[in-house]
Amino acid sequence: MSAAAREALSTDPSAPADAVAALADDPSPVIRANLLTNPAVPADLRYQVHASLAAEAAAGDREAENALAWVRYDRSGRTACDTPE
Template sequence: MTEPLSASDAAALARDPDDAVREALSTNPAAPAGALALLADDPNPAIRANLLVHPNAPADLRYQVHAGLRADAAAGDREAENALAWLRYDRSGRNACDRPA
């Protein structure tokens, strides 16, 4: 079982300069929604794509991240294109593309 992260610890991890630390947080099921929100503008598209299937990411955050990745891909960002391609093959059952109610 994964121990819950405190909000302050998770926020510090979300601001860590190491991509590997932020990526680990973006896939950690114990990460609180507030820390995930800090990752929504991460410069690494793979980290942002992880938020689209994270169980604690609210629908509006997933929509925001998906829209950002699509805009980046349309502007020619190959990493964003690859992140969106990864989503098409993910079998998580989450639908990141729906607009929140």
């Protein structure tokens, strides 16, 4: 599947659960970050994806760091895994 198709699928709230789950292991941090904002993605999968992106960012992966920064910006400084205040 092309990167454009995977990206479209990662943001589609009507995407099949098995397709979304497969994207949790996508090599692209951007595609995985999209899963954090997709309302169809179960919370446990969002936590898994967020943890993997955070670990990659901590290890120096700039693309993962930028993807997480985009999610924080898009969510007004919060990630999809933050608990409400």
